Amino acid sequence: MYFVDTIDVPGLGNRGYLAGGAHGAVVVDPPRDIDRVIGAAARRGVRISHVAETHVHNDYVTGGLELARVTGARYLVPAGARVAYERTAVEDGDLTWIGDGLALRALATPGHTPHHMSYVLEDDGRAVAVFTGGSLLIGTVGRPDLVEPRLTERLARAQYDSAHRLAAELPDAAQVLPTHGFGSFCSAGQDDSRTQTTIGRERTANEALVKDVDTFVADLLATLDDIPAYYAHMGPANAGGPAPVDLTPPRRADAGEIAARLAAGEWVVDLRSRVAFAEGHVTGALNFEAEGQLATYLAWLLPWGKPVTLLAESAEQLADAQRELVRVGIDRPAAAATGSPADWVPAGERPRSFPRGTFAELATRDGAVILDVRRDSERAAEHIAGSLHIPLHRLRDRLAEVPDGTVWVHCAGGMRAAIAASLLDAAGRDVVAVDDGFDAAREAGLPLHRESRA
Structure with a gap:
């Protein structure tokens, strides 16, 4: 009997997956904070034997390389991806045995990237699910414009062909398990009414499967909006090999240091709710709610590499924010403080507010x-x-x-x-x-x- 567990990364609109049986498991497109994945495998009582990437990601830093190193798993990466580390290069049609009659069959599905690979989960030879990464999503497909502008139309047409290949080769009952499409900017659109789907459902609802190719491509290209600026740094980080994550608490800053960092032109980010921030905050601080799309918008607006100091109402809020930020390559805050504006404003000054x-x-x-x-x-x-x-x-x-x-x-x-x-x-x-x-x-x-x- 097989299982598939979803590893949600809601702040980025992505999902990773842990799938397997009693004696082995594969992790597909893991987030960078791999302790979550290891914990999920421990709860299942299974050994992670394989880690698989559908593509070199452009929207987050992968945990795949480190997870494979820590667990000793084989690291499956599409053969067409140019990476700087050793991995098991996967070609179209390759079959990888997970154990207990379970196997992954690789299907080349270019479009989101030229080298994109989907993985069909087979149980005793029967296709039961497909990990589609940024290929076939719920109602739509992954964006084709993240690699090279001159390739965008060609990749859009490849997305169409890849969607049709999946629909032609897989049974209606097969689950479609995408990585993107739950708010991710890697998605070309989103059907917010559905969070689960099958090949059969997509045959009747996915824009790539219900339109002719020219209409699909024209409509897809017309919907493409700006992408987060930090995406330019994610692909190179993933191709080069991300470093291990350090989630230890940042150095604590007092009111004097916070003021000094602001005076130096650094960013001080207040993680509290927008209601609390409007009511009172450190002059010059910026408000990125911890409960919102923190990683996406902070990484998008923050000049890349600029030091950032985090202000949180609790140690828990600070720790959660750190976890979000390492997923997009903001590895170590310069400093941090917890409490309220009364703790962060220099003596003799008052918090600033706006209506x-x-x-x-x-x-x-x-x-x-x-x-x-x-x-x-x-x-x-x-x-x-x-x-x-x-x-x-x-x-x-x-x-x-x-x-x-x-x-x-x-x-x-x-x-x-x-x-x-x-x-x-x-x-x-x-x-x-x-x-x-x-x-x-x-x-x-x-x-x-x-x-x-x-």
């Missing part, structure tokens, strides 16, 4: 400066007429474009608006963070505009 608002309140402010920090695709779907649009990931470099006056900043739900508000606040601007769902803008009577499409 939060709603779209209904915004509707009563004639002539307000409205800043929309959503992505281009969100803006095109619908936006407040007369608002300024600067996507969050570009705001740091475009602060000078924001007009004078109090700025009402909004996104789709409040999290990104809070980050943007903290950036503006740190720059000395008067700001109101709109902590509201965008649907409320229409209910508030704000004038909305939708871009026309040719």
